[in-house]
Amino acid sequence: MSIATARHAYFVTGTDTDVGKTFVSSLLLARASSQGYDCFAIKPISAGCSTDASGNLHSDDAQCLQQYASIKLVEELLAPIKLPAATSPHIAAAQVGERLQAGRVVGHIRAGLSTRASRILVEGAGGWRVPINMQECISDVAKQLRLPVILVVGIRLGCLNHALLTAELIMRDGLPLAGWVANCLHAEEPFMAEQIETLTKKLSAPCLGIVPYAANGQVADLIDSIRWPSELVSPAADDKN
Numbered sequence: 554m555s556i557a558t559a560r561h562a563y564f565v566t567g568t569d570t571d572v573g574k575t576f577v578s579s580l581l582l583a584r585a586s587s588q589g590y591d592c593f594a595i596k597p598i599s600a601g602c603s604t605d606a607s608g609n610l611h612s613d614d615a616q617c618l619q620q621y622a623s624i625k626l627v628e629e630l631l632a633p634i635k636l637p638a639a640t641s642p643h644i645a646a647a648q649v650g651e652r653l654q655a656g657r658v659v660g661h662i663r664a665g666l667s668t669r670a671s672r673i674l675v676e677g678a679g680g681w682r683v684p685i686n687m688q689e690c691i692s693d694v695a696k697q698l699r700l701p702v703i704l705v706v707g708i709r710l711g712c713l714n715h716a717l718l719t720a721e722l723i724m725r726d727g728l729p730l731a732g733w734v735a736n737c738l739h740a741e742e743p744f745m746a747e748q749i750e751t752l753t754k755k756l757s758a759p760c761l762g763i764v765p766y767a768a769n770g771q772v773a774d775l776i777d778s779i780r781w782p783s784e785l786v787s788p789a790a791d792d793k794n
């Protein structure tokens with residue numbers, strides 16, 4: 554049974570590509586689903602898609618997000634732009650003779666956002682300043698959408714600089730940083746606790762969770778390691794937002 558509450562939508566970015574944006578988004582969706590919320594995620598630009606036997610492009614990220622969503626979007630809303638090359642979106646688009654435009658990407662996302670749900674995520678592509686063409690970045694898409702941002706920090710050497718720079722740019726771009734997630738990419742990481750403590754002290758947004766390394770890649774056991782930003786306020790305020 555689903556529960557109807559206020560609608561909370563977030564743009565999910567990361568300190569880099571491969572830091573766990575899809576993994577953490579899946580976890581948030583699994584948590585929202587388990588709590589009875591209607592939820593889904595959109596992956597507006599998928600680069601590095603495989604081609605199936607019928608010649609159709611397939612986005613692993615989109616399929617993963619769809620698996621944990623309680624609302625199943627049609628493909629055109631779930632993953633509107635699919636590109637074969639596993640590289641920056643502007644290069645992947647040029648490879649197929651296309652040029653992406655932030656305004657058009659936003660149009661696709663808005664179509665998806667018109668679907669009714671109370672918990673929604675939009676997963677970026679790579680990090681905050683990844684180009685989608687030579688003038689615009691994925692951050693311009695987030696800016697036009699005016700969505701609060703969730704920053705996934707892949708905990709590894711170098712993440713402090715990447716996280717602090719990204720948070721600074723998100724705020725300079727005028728968007729609220731709704732929270733950040735420490736995602737443990739490795740089972741063992743020297744000074745992991747110290748790195749997370751540093752981020753907790755230096756980032757001016759709440760830590761939504763410390764997601765442990767999942768040796769089996771399963772998210773089901775981890776849904777209590779993370780919170781939606783809306784859970785940090787009282788349940789009454791949550792419904793009014």
Ligand SMILES: Nc1ncnc2c1ncn2[C@@H]1O[C@H](COP(=O)(O)OP(=O)(O)OP(=O)(O)O)[C@@H](O)[C@H]1O
Binds near residue numbers: 574677
């Ligand atoms: N906490 C974790 N435990 C175990 N494996 C993880 C964890 N977080 C991420 N991974 C794995 O790391 C890889 C990269 O994660 P993911 O695909 O979520 O990154 P991403 O930031 O979404 O990348 P992209 O920029 O391509 O969208 C995946 O194989 C994922 O399963």
Ligand SMILES: C[C@H](N)[C@H](N)CCCCCC(=O)O
Binds near residue numbers: 599600601638680
């Ligand atoms: C193909 C990859 N998995 C992502 N979807 C796109 C990553 C773009 C990174 C660009 C960069 O920062 O150099």
Ligand SMILES: [Mg+2]
Binds near residue numbers: 575614676
């Ligand atoms: Mg991803």
